Amino acid sequence: MKSSRITYVFMAMLAGMFLFVFSGCSVGLPDTGTPVSTAGQKLKVYFLDVGQGASQLLVTPSGKTMLIDAGNNDKEQVMLDYMKQYHISKLDVVIGTHPDADHIGGLDKVIDQIPVETIYMPKVQSNTKTFESVLKSIKNKGLKVKTAKAGLSWDLDDEVHVDMLAPTRSYDDSNNMSAVVKVTYGQTSFLLTGDAESASEKDMIASGADLQADVLLVGHHGSNSSTTLSFLKKVNPKYAVIQVGKGNTYGHPKSAILSRLQKQGVEVFRNDRQGTVEVDSDGSSIQISTER
Template structure:
């Protein structure tokens, strides 16, 4: 039988040891990197908790008030009080739409922006808000980098002026390094920029990639995916979106390269926690659960076809805001589309939209399967 007798001195020492171990454990947990891919429907919004109480928000979802409210609520639940950086990858509405409300709700240190000018009212309001709040505004370029918490951010694109890029390809692309791990954030870049990134970074391998452009088939070339060889691929995408994102062949490409694919439409909020060597992924719901739920509600082919037609944008009745969702269509071109249909009695076939000034074959081919005339 053991007889434990502790002197006051030994008791005090034991308490100090326990306190030290507890504090060390809490500090280690606090220093872990956490990346939250917030479920905002068809858009991007990513919270990076870089350790030491430092936070980065990458993009701000779409312009619907409900989306901004969802992001703000999510950030507050993570006890975020200050955003040290907002990284605005490019000025499409599904990436900057909620930023005005977010800036109203949190202290913001610096906004990092691609510098690509857009004619939309959403972009104008975003710039006005930054100016009103006197927030530091910078346009990083390839080679720029900074440290935050225990992480390093390095920008890989764009290389110089963005005048030669369209909105998607003007996206800020950056690498987040934490310990031995690398995480790549790609905005909405397409294959043209992917090729350039491969030439500049031929040996780059990453643990995680934020899949470019919501899994569109205009991005994620096979050479790009094979070279990066990601273990995780996260697609920020909304359920039943009329763009058809993500493309089935893109999802399969990542899977064939050994990546585990996560999607907001199937998994809800996706949180990756990393310690510099290992990572863990937590989701709101598993893919299998969501698949079973979907299959149990499968409708006849006729009903599915009707649903698909309802998801198309009717160019004879669509508002400016609806038309602005199409790739390469801003408010000015949307107004031209409306003027054309009013002056010509409407469109009789979708190809007729190419008669509108500013719409060429390239733009039409991007979304011809997403529009209708009835």
């Protein structure tokens, strides 16, 4: 009985915190002031090596920044080291794609240490300590979470545009609640998919959204549950990045997905083999470099 009461109190506190941080869900990106740094005339997209997890850092030509996910709980210091390495003193936008620990585990420490202007997360709860810790960090910084959902769009700077394409509706599976964003700079584009699975992919296709992108973040670390052939054909990427750790117990990426990408003529980059993958765009062409 005592254990049940403790669980009830914990859940009530977590629900209250969730309602607080999601109380400001208006659409739009505020003026972020002076750019953090100058990145030349290129959009830089870093697919950070966080092992069996996911994190992407974007720095625009004018120095605006966007962080999507932050790896697992044991990658908190790794994420802070990346922020220092890339001279990130402020994050204009942070997106936690969904509550899984391998995507938001490091977000709490990033939020604690780096000023954040705007944060988006899908409106889905989780009763984990990881999720509670992220909400606590958000609350302590006085931030209000904006709901991540299809139909949102904003200019990250004068030249870089962001469209949120998913989730298009509510799903029972938290993976399908993943925020999916398309980033466009000039004639180049990136589709960043979180752990979105086949149901979300099907709904994105049905929505009529422009899914074509030069670079695809392969969904759910290369699991068989994502990257359906119909979705892959709609995206029609030249390059794909798989965020996956060495020797992971899930067997990611799956051979069927690798074969599917190969048959479609997609060049694949992987964190487990090549470390952090950096993709630079000048608006018309793309250059890719890897850590190893």
